[in-house]
Amino acid sequence: MKIQTTRFGELEVSSGEIYYFPEGLLGFGSVKRYFTLANPTGGPFEWLQAVEPPNLAFVVCDPITFSPDYRIKAKKEDLESIKIERVEDAIVRVILVIPRGHPERMTANLQGPIVFNAKSMLAKQLVLPGDEYTTRYRVFPEEALAGEKA
Numbered sequence: 001m002k003i004q005t006t007r008f009g010e011l012e013v014s015s016g017e018i019y020y021f022p023e024g025l026l027g028f029g030s031v032k033r034y035f036t037l038a039n040p041t042g043g044p045f046e047w048l049q050a051v052e053p054p055n056l057a058f059v060v061c062d063p064i065t066f067s068p069d070y071r072i073k074a075k076k077e078d079l080e081s082i083k084i085e086r087v088e089d090a091i092v093r094v095i096l097v098i099p100r101g102h103p104e105r106m107t108a109n110l111q112g113p114i115v116f117n118a119k120s121m122l123a124k125q126l127v128l129p130g131d132e133y134t135t136r137y138r139v140f141p142e143e144a145l146a147g148e149k150a
Helices: 076-082 142-149
Strands: 002-005 009-012 033-038 046-050 057-061 090-097 114-117 122-125
Touching: 046 090, 076 114, 076 122
Parallel strands: none
Antiparallel strands: 002 009, 033 046, 046 057, 057 090, 090 114, 114 122
16 A cells, blocks of 8 residues: 655555554554654664654654663553563564754653554553653763763
8 A cells, every 4th residue: 555654755555564553652542553664774763654644653763772671561451452462472662752953862752662563463552650761761861972072
């Protein structure tokens, strides 16, 4: 199927590449179908692009890339709607926020990871309880940025 996007123009995407989010994403509950795109310039970032509307896309990344100890603790019932039976079937991504003109201030929503089931093509955004993770985790810590500027 041909899908029109604001950022990438018209793309050919097979129906088998489209994830269905039964509950949508937080703040976008009515948008249920998305697909992922590798970053055209390479690297660890991907795009989570809505099938419709064409201007809705998020930069996502495997959180292990910048937070090697990251682990989600999900209850079995949290993952029933996307039919996760084994941990190996789950792909975890987090949404990144990249301030225009200041990529060094990039943050990741570690409290709201997205879990994909590549077998069933279902996905869900979780909201992790507690305060172990934040919605604005600094991908590049202040100390690292200060060292670069020196």
